[in-house]
Amino acid sequence: MSDASTKPGAGPKSAYFLSHSDESVERRTLAVLVDNEPGVLARVVGLFSGRGYNIDSLTVAEVDASQHRSRITIVTQGTPHILEQIEAQLLRIVPVAEVIDITNSKSGIERELALVKVAGTGEKRVEALRIAEIFRARVIDTTNESFIFEATGASEKLTQFIDLMRPLGLVEVSRTGVLSIQRGKEKG
């Protein structure tokens, strides 16, 4: 949010009331860089539950031990107004250092990893392998009647892969949730 701009499109009656009904809901991926101190994840998650925001997926791990930095990637949904509030509220949390809007950043990259267990024999088994190849999924466990595939990619691609596996004997799925980073040589 730039705090200097006068919002454009102001008619003579320029009160922009925050009527939530006519704003459409958008999906957004946020990277939240935090001091890795006790309770920091609970603060971030508590903010979402306490203020009624959605979390579609969440990943977290320490990414820089020397600086005690952890990176939390959150996929959320909301109207543009809510999404603006989410970013501002996140920055109020004392150990939050930075919030990056991955979705609206030209250089944002999002990836997810899925482990997909498929059981079957005969034609279905062959078809499962063939599709896995198209999706560049690796086989990480095999029995006579099952495979476990490891697939990475954009979330939609993984969902597509999983949907294709459904009629071929899909047993169970484990997904990491979205990870994010930005292209280029710069940090964050």
Place this chain on the structure above:
Amino acid sequence: MNTRTKAKPAASEDAAPRTMSGAQIVVEALREQGVSVMFGYPGGAVLPIYDALYGQDTIRHILVRHEQGAGHAAEGYARSTGQCGVALVTSGPGATNMVTPITDALMDSIPMVVITGQVPTHLIGTDAFQECDTTGITRSCAKHNYLVTDVNQLARIMHEAFYVATAGRPGPVVIDIPKDIQFATGQYIGKAGITKPTYVPQRTPKAEAIKAAADLMTRASRPIFYTGGGVINSGPRAAEKLRELQALTGFPVTSTLMGLGAFPASHPDWLGMLGMHGSFEANNAMHDCDLMICVGARFDDRVTGRIDAFSPDSKKIHIDIDASSINKIVRVDVPVVADCAEALDALITEIKALKRQLPDLTAWHSQIDGWRARRCFSYKNSSDVIKPQYAVERLYALTKDRKTYITTEVGQHQMWAAQFYHFEEPNRWMTSGGLGTMGYGLPAAVGVQAAHPDALVIDIAGEASIQMMMQELSTAVQHKLPVKVFILNNEWMGMVRQWQELLHGERYSHSYSESLPDFVMLAKALGGHGIRCDKPDELDARIQEMIDHPGPVLFDCRVERAENCLPMIPSGSAHNQMILGEITGNEIGEAGRRLV
């Protein structure tokens, strides 16, 4: 911009290390932070800290009667001095009793450091005696909190807590210290250079924002300042700058409940408080203005009324140090993220530099005079029974020329206090605005009196609210804090009764106290002085007796029981739909009924 980065770390330079116990580190850090008064209550998990307080006299410890009292006292101390309040309580029930004042301080942005004892580290998680998950419980109601697990981090955490509590938008910070950490020996480090690199609020406004704001301000023909508690929190300089900017522009000023005193009530351009029980002129001016300059206020629902009918024709400038307050409830045209004093100062400079002829405001001022002429706070006085409005009017008349501090409880009396007691200076008015905590006023008064021993400190109370923290009169007696409790005793939870009249067809469910204490005897029992008055013509003499009494006083002022607090914007209505005269019971529609 996709990336929002907070400012870069400041280098920390530690003073030469000294070794001492954790408990001594706590006391040493408090001393170095300049704490001269703290409020607390002992228990097993804080005994080492109490031991470290024993026999020293740099920090005065006020022993309360209930931990909630310690929290509100720390709030009152902070609000009246601009310094950080400090409270010390034990684990388990001591900590849970602090949850209300911590939440209260968060809602009203009061800087406060709360130290809680915790069971020894090795017992955490075992449901040990008087264990509770203090950091878990207070995570959402404190600005920040810490569980100390290493005695060598204790000094840093103490100093960091003071920084976090006071930097940016102030708030409560909790430090939970296990008992073994209090006993352990560790290194003390000084406060020099200790901040929180991930928390560096933006204090100075962006130049473009100030330019855009000054441009609007020099073109507006129906402008209004809408000011809030942020002006008080920012410090006395903000109130000075507000007065200076107002003198430069001649714009009328209204304020929230929390902002009273930032602008002098005696000024001809003062419109009085706005909002649900605000003045007719303030609310109508907010509704009809063409430019609203919001300074350190947050568009609370008690202020805005019906949001889709809120000030429909105005451009809006919003100055706030907390970026999340901006565009939260109402979209604004010019957001200014900054400390109030800095932003107001920059606006003064910018407007002067523009050298622009300001539009003529005569028409606007005369429109406002028209609203003023309705005399919205007028009431029918009586010679038989004391009207609550009259009681506050007399209290004001008899105390205004002294150094007086007012605290309140919550209810009708609080609103009458806001309407009929007038403030010329900031930091003189302490009330629970955001949380609306009954029981706040007396302990807050104890805190104020501890900070200002020679001042006249009065809690304007209701007979129901006062019973929530009544025991703190005993604290006042013990510590020779001559607070005055002025109870507007209407025998009802008046504000509840008023809403039941308005919304529930006069079905007065559980809002009448069948049995009330004899407050005069109660005052005596607690070691204070009791006064009762039920005759309008004796009121002045009794108030004078209260002022002249050297110790704590409980004043049972018997007032008209069925009086309603007016004017009022019924919930779900707009600023220009105030009830002025009588309540008929048909004011609130179906949608409004569901609101609080």
